[in-house]
Amino acid sequence: MSNLAAAHLSLRGFTLITSRPTRLVDLSGPQYPIRSHAPIVVSDVQPRQQRDDGAPAKMYEDIKPNTLEFFNSRSRVKHLDAEEKIVFLFDYSTAPSKPALDGTNGPLIFSSKEVIDWRVLRDLKRANKWGVMRHPMVLNFVNERLLDCAFFYTLHVLAFAIFLLLLSSHIFSHTTAKDIAVTAFIAVFLFFMLLKGAIKARISHSISFWFIIAYAFNIATYAATFLYVWLPTIFSYDDYHQEQKQIVLWFLPIVAIISAWVNFLYILRKSPYGIYIFMMCRILKSFGHIATIWIPTLIAFSFAFHLIMRDSGTEPWESFDKVENATVLQKLFVILQSVTKTSTMMIGEVDANDILGTRQWIPSILVLVFEIVTVILLMNLMVSLAVGDVSDLRNSAQDKLLKIKVNFVIEALQLSEQYTMNGIPFEPLHKRITNNVLVIHSDGSYFTRYDVSLRFGGERHELITARTVHGDKDRAYQLSFLEPGMRVRIHPLRGRPHSVFFNSCSMKLIETVDSGIPELEPDPDNYEDYDTFARRYAKWVIGLDWTGYIDIGKKHRFGKLFSTNDIS
Structure with a gap:
């Protein structure tokens, strides 16, 4: 559980439970600057079990390529705070020294040049493992295929x-x-x-x-x-x-x-404009919920206005009796015109001159009630629901876009694999090599590079390949404080910071997608951005927005992981 946040805490005591640990979490280290009014004592309640014989754990080639442990073992991360960027290193290469196939996965790992293909994406999608799908290594593969398309x-x-x-x-x-x-x-x-x-x-x-x-x-x-x-x-x-x-x-x-x-x-x-289409669909869905109020209100006032105005001779308020030999369809059309006119009045185009021209009490009072119920109450209710839906959609839009783009990549890879023709002037999509270096800046911009030394047999392969993968086991840490009371200083994305004091509390700490990736000890190479105009255009038109999946910068991580809703 890395990249928690920079927070000001004065804790009385709580227990932190983490799952899928890959390394010890040092809450008092420089990566987690927790400032408190009391000394902190961290004790490992349930320590990691170590092997006494010193034998290595199961090699990562034996792990299914649809788990976080597999992708963590193939990934390294380096947070360069001074340069305000994050560098990810991945190893997509297969193990050529192991010809045997896994009986469970079949040819998944060894059927292509890389460990990820459309079959892995399909299995993750079918198993609903979107947490694994959001792993930076998988996202980088999806993004590279999107840029190719x-x-x-x-x-x-x-x-x-x-x-x-x-x-x-x-x-x-x-x-x-x-x-x-x-x-x-x-x-x-x-x-x-x-x-x-x-x-x-x-x-x-x-x-x-x-x-x-x-x-x-x-x-x-x-x-x-x-x-x-x-x-x-x-x-x-x-x-x-x-x-x-x-x-x-x-x-x-x-x-x-x-x-x-x-x-x-x-x-x-x-x-890039797909989020606005999602907003339209979300508002339409909300309108379907409120239609149980809107439709009866529309019909009620339509018939009320029609009864009042049917003898006035004003369109569309026509009486059925004035239409000689009117068929059922013609009568229904008169009703439809009345409903349509009332619906235009509901959105603010009241145009009540014809109704007020009758100079009668009941029509005037009816127009006043209509304006209060529909124009003021009902329409403002619909607008407030739409605003709330748009706000909620902004938080979940990236997840919806990810599902759509993953489906697109799966279909594109399937098409490339099934209908590849010999003699084409370009390399098929499913055979292209994925860039294994991802550099993300604090402003959300990114670029990728291919480093051949990170693959099997490369000069620096030991930096990217983990030899052991520890088991999946829950960890618990007891944080004790020598002084009573707890104070939380909250830094929202908007507005001024404020402090909250608690006698006792429980805190919800959300694990980020890159928390299980081991930290790269030496500094990585100074990779430069040499993207062409076509590459930048591809990123804009269909590439992933990494700020929606990776917590970049301390302020961003703080706003993501700590909010007033997470503390009770």
Whole structure:
């Protein structure tokens, strides 16, 4: 449990329980500067068991590549506070000296050049081990594959944006060239969709329900677009059922454009603007919860206003009696207009001149009650819920983005492995070597490098490879204080610091994702940032935001790990 925080504590006494320890935690050392008004005595309640015979523990090659212990043994970290950066060193290479395969994992470790591939990511995802997935070594692998796919992702976004603009312009003027262009886009998108579905059916043991929904929605989008483009040509061959044909030709463009817009937003989720799409979905979900109040209120006031204004002759408040031989659909349309007018009044566009023009008590009082209930109370309730949802989403957005990008990497690696062609001018995605040096600065910027000496047989391989991995065992530390009373000084991210005094308390200390990585004793090489413009663009368009997964800087770690909600 490293990188706790810089805090001012005066403790009366508590017990700290840690799990998955890889080394002793020195709470009084320089890395954990705890300042107290009383001396601190740290005693190891449950010390680590050591082997008396001096024999080495189980080698890390025998550990499954889906545990924190495995990735910790392959990683080293160095906190350079003076330079305000963190340096991670990883070893992704396989062990060529061990030809035997693990019966449990099969060819997972030895099927490629590196210990992580799409199978490891898939197993972690299926086992819901997102804590392991957030390990810096796994995140670096995912990020490197994302950067490798940045060019193709950009092509996908540009192609669908052109397709959406072409489809929108097709409404105002459609020519044969536009019809052929839209059809070509549909054919390309449909080809890759069928390819993706074939890989899922061939490799995956099960297909999720949401994948089927998304797949069916895409098929419906392309089908509606294709029919919208070519049905006018087909309908022009005869003059039968013109009214029904006009309804179809009027409805298909609406379905095609709206569904294409939804698909475009779905593609943009992996972009830097994906968080705003999540906000839209979160607000829509909250609106679904409050709709149990909003819909009955809307219907009640719609009928009330319709009863008052139906004889005024003002649209849309029309009486059913004035519509001669009105069908059921026409009557429902009158009700729909009344509901629509009331809904526009609910968002602030009251426009009550027609109602107040009746110069009657009841309509005026009804408008006043309507403004209080809907415009003031209900709408402010919806706005406050939306603000709260957006605030909560900012804390969990990186986790949602990680799940989406991991799925994207898995599908890209599967596609590369299944359909690799000989003679291509570039190296396939699943065969590319991952950069094993990650440098993260305090401002969130980062760069990666490849150091061949960190792999098996390298000159400095002993710095990155752990020879022993200790067992998974809980640790307990008793912290005692010679003076009573406890004072906690809290430094929030915003606002001034303040102190809280307790007679007794329990504290929740959150372990960071890099806490189990052994510290690199010597200083690492001075790696420089030589990223090109294309590399920087790839980081911006689809790369991971490391500040959402790694606690960078003392102030950031303090705000992450200690808050008023964590102390009781």
